[in-house]
Amino acid sequence: MSEDPVRSVLWMVRGSWITMALRAACVLGIFDVLDGPLVEDEVAARTDTDPPTLSRLLRSLSDLGLVERVAPDAYRNTALGATLREDHPSRLRDLVLMQATLPNLAAWHALDEAVRSGSGVYESVNGLPSWEHLARDPEAQRMFNAAMARRGSGQVAALLTATDLSGASTIVDVGGGRGAMLTGLLEALPSLHGVLADQPAMAAEAEAVFAAAGLGDRTTCVPSDFFRSLPGGGDVYTIANVLHDWDDADAVRILRTVRAAVPDHARLLVVEHVLDAPGRSFEELREVHLVDLHMLVMFGARERTQAEYDELLVDAGFTASTRGATGTDWNVLEARPAAETAE
Numbered sequence: 001m002s003e004d005p006v007r008s009v010l011w012m013v014r015g016s017w018i019t020m021a022l023r024a025a026c027v028l029g030i031f032d033v034l035d036g037p038l039v040e041d042e043v044a045a046r047t048d049t050d051p052p053t054l055s056r057l058l059r060s061l062s063d064l065g066l067v068e069r070v071a072p073d074a075y076r077n078t079a080l081g082a083t084l085r086e087d088h089p090s091r092l093r094d095l096v097l098m099q100a101t102l103p104n105l106a107a108w109h110a111l112d113e114a115v116r117s118g119s120g121v122y123e124s125v126n127g128l129p130s131w132e133h134l135a136r137d138p139e140a141q142r143m144f145n146a147a148m149a150r151r152g153s154g155q156v157a158a159l160l161t162a163t164d165l166s167g168a169s170t171i172v173d174v175g176g177g178r179g180a181m182l183t184g185l186l187e188a189l190p191s192l193h194g195v196l197a198d199q200p201a202m203a204a205e206a207e208a209v210f211a212a213a214g215l216g217d218r219t220t221c222v223p224s225d226f227f228r229s230l231p232g233g234g235d236v237y238t239i240a241n242v243l244h245d246w247d248d249a250d251a252v253r254i255l256r257t258v259r260a261a262v263p264d265h266a267r268l269l270v271v272e273h274v275l276d277a278p279g280r281s282f283e284e285l286r287e288v289h290l291v292d293l294h295m296l297v298m299f300g301a302r303e304r305t306q307a308e309y310d311e312l313l314v315d316a317g318f319t320a321s322t323r324g325a326t327g328t329d330w331n332v333l334e335a336r337p338a339a340e341t342a343e
């Protein structure tokens, strides 16, 4: 950062332009063709772009450290640029595309309104709630699902470190998306059966993902509305990165539905980025704080401290939670049906 405060803030002002430069480069497939050095004309030919204009974009991508100029007219990806390739395991490209959709940007544009009112703005700005928008727009839904699924391995690592799942027989993942986390758990624990409960379109997508991973016979996908009812019979229930999408009243409603489904002997594992979990780096905290604002504009929702999650859990009929060490930026809060501990 520059020592001149005006220059430093000017750089922050350019943040949205940088996101758009990343988006353009991802959409054009620039990082996908630059895994080795390539002259600009060849990059233009392979990405179907106007050579002199592409050169201007490459210049800025180089300033950002995403590509490097290896000859006067040739570039290749840096390690940073390589993370935005379509085949990179981080799936960061999906996140760029999801975050840069116009409805999402429009919601952020009304952050001031959200801070004034304390409520979400996505619906007032875009005319319908984010979940409904996704349900009506298959491409937006695909980008969202892919962006969510990219976190599965981190969630699995956190769960396996925080708690002993070796004795579990059936795990029910509430709002499990396309099944990335459950896939990882089933691969790590060969005797486990997995039940994925999500909205009908998502449950169908997860079914295809499990079949492709050879896990069709160890999984059941249940189309569900977690405000109404959820599958019973599990001995472990997980709910990952769902509660932060909802305000307190709705989060308690979801947890009450979970409570109604959870047998008394079972346990619930909440996987989230808990705001006051110890040991976070400055970069991790900065990320959680920005995602908290994203939850505000998108859903009128929030990131929470462990005490705030506990309030919701207790209100819904669970014990207060214990937090296991995870060694990752994900946290796992474990709670049980309150009646069991009261005995």
Ligand SMILES: C[S@@+](CC[C@H](N)C(=O)[O-])C[C@H]1O[C@@H](n2cnc3c(N)ncnc32)[C@H](O)[C@@H]1O
Pocket (backbone or CB within 6 Å): 131, 148, 149, 151, 152, 174, 175, 176, 177, 178, 197, 198, 199, 202, 224, 225, 226, 227, 239, 240, 241, 242, 245
């Ligand atoms: C932020 S995503 C989290 C997905 C996954 N657990 C993860 O961590 O990547 C929230 C999930 O909640 C699901 N969801 C939203 N409303 C729902 C509802 N009423 N009933 C069931 N699932 C719902 C979405 O379809 C989505 O898969």
